[in-house]
Amino acid sequence: MQFNALTAHELHDRLAKKEISSVEITEAVFKRIDEVEEKVRSLVTQTRDKALQKAAEVDMKIARGEKIGPLEGIPVLIKDNMCTEGILTTCSSKMLHNFVPPYNATVVEKLKQAGAVIIGKANMDEFAMGSSTENSRFFATRNPWDKERVPGGSSGGSAAAVAADETIYSLGSDTGGSIRQPASFCGVVGLKPTYGAVSRYGLIAYASSLDQIGPFAKDVRDCTRVFGTIAGHDPKDSTSAEFAVPDYTSFLTGDVKGLRVGIPREYFVEGTDSGVKELINNAIKKFEELGAICEETSLPHTEYALPVYYIIAPAEASSNLARYDGVKYGYRDESAEDMVTMYMRTRSEGFGTEVKRRIMLGTYALSSGYYDAYYLKALKVRTLIKQDFDRAFENFDILISPTAPTPAFKFGEKSDDPMQMYLSDVFTISVNLAGIPGLTIPCGFVDGLPVGLQLMGRPFGEGTLFRAAYAFEQNTEFHLSRPKL
């Protein structure tokens, strides 16, 4: 039995029954990493010693007969933009190549309290800017289903590692699709929670009003368990919501009878791969078979989501990334003779092309004389996009769509054309702008490449998404397929 290929809930049951140990699971995970990491390249840092030490602690606890929590003793991989005390946190950037945070992100703290075994940090597009993980300043992560193809991004390392069984589950962050698009490309479950459901404290900001942390998992049940652990109000994050975190597993009934499912017509337009369209239509049929009521609906401002996103996100990024100047931590150009030159060289060399492109875009959008025409207008359109969803959710419990217009694309295919790259997030961006939750689950394959189905819900309606996704998963086998490595 390959322990590393099991889900967290399967492993938890075996741990509780003392059939296996956390050390055995952790060793299995690192054995797998040793075998396949050269092909996948999903990790930028491995914390083997700390992980095995933690696993041994959990085993002692089990040996003492103490009860363990659902994630206790289970290995997890964390995207490298979440601060881990004493462990390198680089954002896959030269700028932070040597940055070791003196504190833990709230999600990391919560996982630690839940007894999680942190195995390392996942590769990503630099500062979470990108859709292919090609923008990592260290190396590109490969899609476990086809090594010629990208894993998606920006949380490409987190997605690929779960698909490759290098970890049991992982954490990513999603600003415009950075969890859902790679989850779709890698054939795993990925959740972008409601804005404010998970604390952003310790998440190195890209675009503060859009960023959310969420899980990658091998099935829906694991996803509920991880989300239930990391969700909740955090006094350290003013934008985190005060809400009671329910037991999300209670939504896993397998029943969707009477569930009202909206199909926004703007998500079924030209430019979407025909194979993807077919799989989504099959999924709609599956939901109808299961008793859900599927009807077409409209989100009329959808076409503005991409331009609005590419004003708001870079604007916030241009300010969020100003602190990387070589003065306090991270990379510094040592050759400069004066401060301004030091600033310029540090930032020119420390940041990669895409990061610099977005900083320039954002700086421009916020500049005096342009603010009203760009940033302010974008905020207004963002409100319209949000209202589209509010209206749709008056009639529907969830909305479904493709997660991405295509399956995973090849390396280099879009990296020279930013617009083409940006379009790969066209179906995921609205969800961030509206602040609502979005879940992606595997719904089939096109030419051997996985395709994701996106489920969108009301704010704090993650439970309904889990209910629908679980019913679909129980009646399909797509989530059971694994890439051959």
Place this chain on the structure above:
Amino acid sequence: MAIQYEIVIGLEVHSELKTASKIFCCSSTEFGGDPNTHICPVCLGLPGVLPVTNKKVVEFGIKAGLALNCTIAEFSKFDRKNYYYPDLPKNYQISQYDLPIAEHGYLDITVDGQQKRIGITRVHMEEDAGKLVHEGETMATSRYSLVDYNRTGVPLVEIVSEPEISSPEEARLYLEKMKAILQYTDVSDCKMEEGSLRCDANISVRPVGQKEFGTRTELKNMNSFRALQKALEYEAERQIEVLEDGGRVIQETRTWDEARGITLSMRSKEEAHDYRYFPDPDLVPMVISQQWIEEIRQTLPELPDARKERYVTDYALPVYDAEVITGSKELSDYFDEGLKHTANAKALSNWVMGELLKYINTSGLSVAGVDFPIPPANLAELVELIDRGDISGKIAKDVFADMQEKGERPSVIIEARGLKQISDEGAIAAVVNEVIAKNPQSVEDFRNGKDKAIGFLVGQVMKATKGQANPGVVNQLLRDKMK
């Protein structure tokens, strides 16, 4: 005919709010401390951290706004002011742009006995920056510079006046009044020497009658009330001279050089700053309820103007006295406490404004300090002792000197030194008779109508009694006996 110019001044006052912790984190705001000891990941702006607003800062902001007669915003937010400087760890300052906490207020100053109202445009909250320590004179001439982030994130209010200040003296009076108000409301220590009260000034001149403002310059680095007035006086003269010579005033930032008594141009490039303000997405907008505003209003203490009014109306103090005393909260509190122990407000005021202020200035002590040797009750007792005729005003000055030294009550000092005034006619009569006998010439002069002669005789009696005889009684006895 020479052109007459008028001066237009607007002031930007920065005042540190005296909360225990910083504006967006739990680090201490205490002044001093070794470099980089009052810091945490949040005020260091480390990757991933988020600000959380200290509610006390908003409360103090509202309180300052109310004390300055402002309208408090029901909806307010924080914005990011983006600029690069090493003392600013995030390279943006969290400040307020278009929705400040308070707007449309005023404060009154008294110029040449006339009240003048100066408009307050806005009061907004923001975080302070850190401090650079250069190896050499400036960053450019140093091999390295060090940064101390202890002050980073200390809460500030910035208070912007309307351009309604018409002279350097008015500017000083405005700043003095501002300091008094902020101290009375207890939101700030306002110590200019520790930088907890700072002031920048915008100044322009224009020919009398011209409607448009002249080109303004911004003055920085005035570290005292006196420096503010001096710098503005210099700058007004400089601008007028430029115009008189047919030149044009350049819009720029100038720094006050205290030692040379002149203003110097800083890089005018700074004026080109585009701060790219936008709402801070890490902080949610503040909705301020009327109820909270009213609760804070209830906590407002008596402000300097009201207290001045009370002194004039209830205690018949001259306006000048009332202004001097209420100009400092400490002094005014001292005076109020003293009034509990004497009814003679005018006499107490004279002592406070005279001997007490002189002593404070020479000793450098604060009347509010625990080690201050003259509690208000003791000074009031001294006033009472004079009123009762127990000591003369002259002896009282000696007693006051002893009170500084020993910290004792004046009655105790008088008793110990036997300084009590002799008012008993029998005891004085003997000395009077003696003096009359010894000074026949003076007695003769007095009887011949030279009234001045009595002064000499009184002096002789006082001398013989070591100043303890009641001068009134002495005078009366002499006159009676020389009739």
